[in-house]
Amino acid sequence: MRSPADGLSRAVLRPIVAWFALASASWAAERPVRVTAPEAVVVAADGSARVRLTVEVSGQYHIFGTVASVGANGPGPNPTTVAAGRGAPFSLAGALETSPARKLFDPNFNTDVLVLEGRAWIDVPLRASPGLAAGRHRGSLVVSYQACDEQLCLPPEDVEVVIALIAGGSAGTEDPRWRRLEEALSARQGGAEREVRWRENAELAWELQLNFPADPRRWRAWDTLLRSTPRFPEGSPEQRIWREREARLAASAANAGDAPEVLRELFAGKQVSALVLPHTNGVLPADWESRLVPPIERLAADFPSGSAAFVFFSRLVGAVEARFPEAMPGLVARLEVSPNTRVRELGAARRSVLRALEKPLDLAFTALDGRRVDTAEWRGKVVLVDFWATWCVPCIDAMPKLRELYARYHEQGLEIVNISVDQAAARPALEKLVARLELPWPQAFDGQGSRTEYAVRYGVGPIPHVLLAGRDGMIAAVNPRGDRLEAEVRRLLGLKP
Numbered sequence: 001m002r003s004p005a006d007g008l009s010r011a012v013l014r015p016i017v018a019w020f021a022l023a024s025a026s027w028a029a030e031r032p033v034r035v036t037a038p039e040a041v042v043v044a045a046d047g048s049a050r051v052r053l054t055v056e057v058s059g060q061y062h063i064f065g066t067v068a069s070v071g072a073n074g075p076g077p078n079p080t081t082v083a084a085g086r087g088a089p090f091s092l093a094g095a096l097e098t099s100p101a102r103k104l105f106d107p108n109f110n111t112d113v114l115v116l117e118g119r120a121w122i123d124v125p126l127r128a129s130p131g132l133a134a135g136r137h138r139g140s141l142v143v144s145y146q147a148c149d150e151q152l153c154l155p156p157e158d159v160e161v162v163i164a165l166i167a168g169g170s171a172g173t174e175d176p177r178w179r180r181l182e183e184a185l186s187a188r189q190g191g192a193e194r195e196v197r198w199r200e201n202a203e204l205a206w207e208l209q210l211n212f213p214a215d216p217r218r219w220r221a222w223d224t225l226l227r228s229t230p231r232f233p234e235g236s237p238e239q240r241i242w243r244e245r246e247a248r249l250a251a252s253a254a255n256a257g258d259a260p261e262v263l264r265e266l267f268a269g270k271q272v273s274a275l276v277l278p279h280t281n282g283v284l285p286a287d288w289e290s291r292l293v294p295p296i297e298r299l300a301a302d303f304p305s306g307s308a309a310f311v312f313f314s315r316l317v318g319a320v321e322a323r324f325p326e327a328m329p330g331l332v333a334r335l336e337v338s339p340n341t342r343v344r345e346l347g348a349a350r351r352s353v354l355r356a357l358e359k360p361l362d363l364a365f366t367a368l369d370g371r372r373v374d375t376a377e378w379r380g381k382v383v384l385v386d387f388w389a390t391w392c393v394p395c396i397d398a399m400p401k402l403r404e405l406y407a408r409y410h411e412q413g414l415e416i417v418n419i420s421v422d423q424a425a426a427r428p429a430l431e432k433l434v435a436r437l438e439l440p441w442p443q444a445f446d447g448q449g450s451r452t453e454y455a456v457r458y459g460v461g462p463i464p465h466v467l468l469a470g471r472d473g474m475i476a477a478v479n480p481r482g483d484r485l486e487a488e489v490r491r492l493l494g495l496k497p
Contacts, residue, residue: 032147034056034058035143037051037054038051038220042217043132043165047128049128049165051123054120054224055120055121057119057147062116062148063146064079064080065080066082067079078145080116081143082124084139084142089132089137089138089139091126092126093126096123096124098120098123102115103115119186126165132167134168135166135168136165136167137164139165140163141163142159143161164216181204205222209222222263226246229242249267250270254267265302269299271295272296273312277315284323284324288316288319288324292316297338300313304339306342310342314461317346334347357458359474360472367444368442369442373417375415375417375473379471379473380471381413381471382468382493383416384414385416385419386402386419386464386465387460387464389421389426389463403438409493412495419455421455423447423449426447430445466479468488
């Protein structure tokens with residue numbers, strides 16, 4: 001694959017190499033592009049077929065369009081390409097079409113480029129291999145792309161997307177409602193319009209579900225729709241109807257041989273979510289281990305390659321760490337032997353965090369204002385470490401309370417440190433925010449975002465994230481919330497309740 005730097009001068013090449021060096025450190029964690037395809041594609045009588053790939057690009061990232069560009073310095077960035085996978089029972093049969101692309105000027109290539117962002121689609125025309133027998137045939141498409149934002153480009157990526165080709169026709173093949181639903185699901189909506197369109201699309205998908213209960217395209221629609229269900233009024237007829245339909249869909253997916261695993265996991269995850277999230281969002285019950293852990297472990301065992309169990313265990317870990325820290329070693333031990341790959345990775349990461357929490361707090365950095373900070377020199381004091389970012393509204397809202405604590409207890413031995421998990425480009429905004437909020441304590445900033453050294457060491461996930469270290473330097477509390485934060489500060493300072 002051609003590098004984006006081909007044909008560029010050394011002056012242009014140098015910053016791009018730096019971009020890739022920065023990107024590679026966090027690439028495994030980010031992967032901001034998700035490409036999916038319908039579970040199956042039906043071949044028409046003339047041997048033609050068309051597959052719509054859905055491309056979801058997260059955050060501020062974009063990928064480049066499918067048409068190559070040339071600028072004043074030579075070839076532009078890598079266009080997005082699609083190729084038939086090895087041994088596929090089809091070949092590409094024409095030019096790719098995409099959802100509307102946005103034009104922007106890319107200074108690194110000195111040319112205008114077309115980019116795809118947010119939720120986009122790529123239509124791929126196919127031709128079945130000559131003599132393909134009737135039935136279901138497995139194949140794949142290889143999508144090659146490069147994700148960039150305004151600051152950096154991630155390494156080029158090849159993603160193989162598996163599809164099934166159905167030869168020999170299908171009762172629903174020519175029904176125009178399939179195409180209408182596919183286009184409606186790919187369209188971008190926002191605000192109130194989004195909920196209106198969801199209801200229209202869900203009604204159409206249900207209609208097709210009833211009319212063509214064996215057509216493989218039905219699952220692709222539900223995989224999209226059921227990930228963003230609107231909030232129906234509690235007890236309303238509409239809520240009752242969709243709960244009944246969702247139950248019927250879950251039963252159908254459990255018994256259908258062509259239901260994709262991601263959708264079956266989605267249905268199973270919704271049941272676990274109803275059991276777990278009310279507690280991890282609120283007060284964790286004393287019997288959390290017997291009540292909440294087993295259903296997540298069953299989900300991990302049923303879907304060892306899925307991500308739902310990882311999400312629920314991540315939430316549970318945060319809640320247990322804050323309320324029952326003494327139980328963390330036992331919980332981590334269970335995660336480490338999970339049959340689910342991502343849950344085991346979470347267990348390994350949390351084991352590393354436990355080791356860090358067993359040692360005295362160890363932060364050493366040059367703050368935004370130039371002062372040198374080393375928490376080893378603060379032994380005998382209580383240290384509050386607050387992880388935050390310029391984009392985190394709850395973090396900013398919490399600052400007045402921290403200022404109160406600092407004013408009330410600094411003379412009695414309280415020190416506060418902020419650690420920013422912002423990206424490098426946010427430094428000017430961070431400096432302005434610190435000045436506006438009049439924060440007197442030091443600010444650690446290395447521009448590495450969530451991969452900043454201390455965030456990784458102490459297992460920081462959602463922010464704000466607070467650590468409290470006692471006079472001996474040992475971390476005594478993680479994420480004490482509300483009135484408990486001041487109570488813990490007073491306890492560690494040796495003040496009366």
